Amino acid sequence: MNPEQGKKDGWSWWYLLFLVQFVAVLWPPFYNEVEPTWAGMPFFYWYQLLWILIAAAITAGIYLVTRK
Amino acid sequence: MHDVNRVALVIFVLLFAFITWLGFAAAHWRNGDLDLLHEWGLAGRRFGTVVTWFLVGGDLYTAYTFVAVPALAFGAGAVAFFAVPYTIAVYPLLFLAFPRLWQGCHKHGYITTGDFVRGRFGNRWLALAITVTGIVATMPYIALQLVGIQVVLGGLGLSGTGLAADLPLIIAFLILAAFTYSSGLRAPASIAIVKDILIYITAFVAVIAIPIELGGFGRIFAAVPPAKLLLAPPGPNTTGSYGAYATLALGSAFALLLYPHSMTAILSANSGRAIRRNAALLPGYSFMLGLLALVGFFAIAAGVKGLPEFAAGFKQFGNNFAVPALFLHSFPSWFVGLAFAAIAIGALVPAAIMSIAAANLYTRNIHREFINRNPTDRQEAQMAKWVSLIVKLGALVFILFIPTQYAIYLQLLGGIWIIQTLPAVMIGAYTRWFNDWALLAGWAVGTFAGTWMAIAADLKPTYPVHIGGFTFPGYTALYTVILNIVAAAVLTVIVKALGTRRPAADETVATDYLLV
Numbered sequence: 001m002n003p004e005q006g007k008k009d010g011w012s013w014w015y016l017l018f019l020v021q022f023v024a025v026l027w028p029p030f031y032n033e034v035e036p037t038w039a040g041m042p043f044f045y046w047y048q049l050l051w052i053l054i055a056a057a058i059t060a061g062i063y064l065v066t067r068k
Numbered sequence: 069m070h071d072v073n074r075v076a077l078v079i080f081v082l083l084f085a086f087i088t089w090l091g092f093a094a095a096h097w098r099n100g101d102l103d104l105l106h107e108w109g110l111a112g113r114r115f116g117t118v119v120t121w122f123l124v125g126g127d128l129y130t131a132y133t134f135v136a137v138p139a140l141a142f143g144a145g146a147v148a149f150f151a152v153p154y155t156i157a158v159y160p161l162l163f164l165a166f167p168r169l170w171q172g173c174h175k176h177g178y179i180t181t182g183d184f185v186r187g188r189f190g191n192r193w194l195a196l197a198i199t200v201t202g203i204v205a206t207m208p209y210i211a212l213q214l215v216g217i218q219v220v221l222g223g224l225g226l227s228g229t230g231l232a233a234d235l236p237l238i239i240a241f242l243i244l245a246a247f248t249y250s251s252g253l254r255a256p257a258s259i260a261i262v263k264d265i266l267i268y269i270t271a272f273v274a275v276i277a278i279p280i281e282l283g284g285f286g287r288i289f290a291a292v293p294p295a296k297l298l299l300a301p302p303g304p305n306t307t308g309s310y311g312a313y314a315t316l317a318l319g320s321a322f323a324l325l326l327y328p329h330s331m332t333a334i335l336s337a338n339s340g341r342a343i344r345r346n347a348a349l350l351p352g353y354s355f356m357l358g359l360l361a362l363v364g365f366f367a368i369a370a371g372v373k374g375l376p377e378f379a380a381g382f383k384q385f386g387n388n389f390a391v392p393a394l395f396l397h398s399f400p401s402w403f404v405g406l407a408f409a410a411i412a413i414g415a416l417v418p419a420a421i422m423s424i425a426a427a428n429l430y431t432r433n434i435h436r437e438f439i440n441r442n443p444t445d446r447q448e449a450q451m452a453k454w455v456s457l458i459v460k461l462g463a464l465v466f467i468l469f470i471p472t473q474y475a476i477y478l479q480l481l482g483g484i485w486i487i488q489t490l491p492a493v494m495i496g497a498y499t500r501w502f503n504d505w506a507l508l509a510g511w512a513v514g515t516f517a518g519t520w521m522a523i524a525a526d527l528k529p530t531y532p533v534h535i536g537g538f539t540f541p542g543y544t545a546l547y548t549v550i551l552n553i554v555a556a557a558v559l560t561v562i563v564k565a566l567g568t569r570r571p572a573a574d575e576t577v578a579t580d581y582l583l584v
Contacts, residue, residue, distance in 0.1 A: 010582050018160035025153035028310040040286025048152040049358045055156045056351035
């Protein structure tokens with residue numbers, strides 16, 4: 001990655017990491033299941049709730065590495 | 069209906085009185101000259117990361133959301149959880165496109181998407197289409213916020229006949245109108261802080277205390293009918309509920325940030341970086357919304373629908389009464405008052421921002437563009453204040469005299485309409501490759517096709533597209549914005565090949581959009 005390039009057009013290859021969360025939550029066959037349950041909560045629900053946290057962490061990570 | 073819940077009502081009124089005072093006092097917060105439109109309508113673009121977090125959170129996660137999403141879970145089950153992938157998909161868009169828009173708008177003093185499109189593409193008619201779409205899509209959204217207030221007022225036992233029945237809602241509305249008029253965006257920003265704290269308290273108490281009372285998540289999910297627990301697996305030759313779920317989430321994410329009230333809250337941040345930080349911090353609200361969606365299942369497990377004391381409420385408000393009923397059933401009166409105040413105040417914040425956003429749009433992109441081209445700053449700000457009142461009055465009249473279902477239908481259509489501004493606004497933040505008239509044609513194609521498809525699908529959000537014996541049920545807004553982009557791109561290529569029109573001047577340059 002060329003930092004000069006990033007500065008010129010505002011693009012960073014790190015942004016591609018965002019695709020991970022899109023794929024993880026926009027493909028229901030991955031998670032439309034009851035098992036494994038967690039504390040009585042079906043997989044469908046806790047998987048998606050967990051991804052809110054993972055996605056926030058990815059976003060924070062991208063913010064930090066692209067800050068300058 | 070059951071008797072008035074006195075303790076809850078007292079707490080509710082006290083909290084309401086507090087935020088009324090706060091709304092008026094906010095005029096002096098981060099002092100600015102409220103006779104300037106960007107001070108009244110964008111609070112002078114002075115909000116840092118923390119205030120922006122409260123403001124955007126209070127704005128996007130509306131009271132209606134907190135009532136309607138659990139109500140959908142209560143009635144329809146797993147599909148309501150599309151709100152979770154929806155809010156996950158929003159933040160990359162916020163992170164990538166909106167700091168660019170903020171930079172461009174800040175540099176050139178734009179306060180609305182109409183201003184941006186006018187400056188970027190130099191076409192007042194394209195800007196008018198964007199503006200009218202924004203105002204029309206916002207109106208039913210404001211009306212639905214008032215529905216949120218109505219539901220909790222019903223839950224407090226405030227009912228009657230004729231004018232008396234509507235009086236509490238009218239009072240709430242007058243308070244909202246008065247502090248918005250006097251303090252502009254500072255009012256909802258300050259109230260959002262109180263409202264969000266109340267909402268967080270309510271949500272976390274609800275998801276911890278109620279499951280304990282009901283015997284744990286295992287028992288709760290066991291009470292949910294198996295057909296509602298998961299999405300129905302698609303049959304042969306169709307993407308079925310999977311396609312509908314994913315496209316609803318993705319399309320809603322694209323539409324959300326294009327709403328004028330989203331733009332207003334985002335543009336009031338003090339830097340593009342504050343917006344980026346919020347893309348990582350706002351998921352805190354998404355998590356709460358996800359937990360609140362589960363409250364719809366708690367209501368199933370608690371069996372509130374079968375309890376005689378709630379029969380009248382369900383009759384009047386349908387499944388939207390599920391959450392208020394569960395709170396009344398599970399919480400002591402004082403906490404019910406706090407929770408209901410959180411919902412009602414939670415309706416006022418977005419309603420105020422929406423009316424300010426619509427007022428900014430009318431003032432800048434209709435009045436100034438087509439009626440009085442050279443207003444003084446003072447006239448411009450005064451016009452916006454009056455329009456904010458008219459917009460709210462319109463929403464109130466709508467809710468009082470027209471069936472709620474119409475507002476819900478119009479809000480559905482509003483999502484399909486607002487997403488048609490995506491090529492000009494969101495893609496416009498990256499490139500002005502598209503021809504301005506081609507964008508206008510694409511907007512028209514998307515808007516008409518979307519409206520037609522929604523009506524053909526009996527005003528349901530998804531439309532079954534048939535391709536070669538295969539069916540793809542999906543969110544109409546997403547399908548039609550793709551149509552819009554394709555039409556705009558094809559026409560742009562044709563216009564450029566003919567070479568007959570020189571594009572209008574772009575006020576902005578590429579470096580305006582870069583984060584500094």
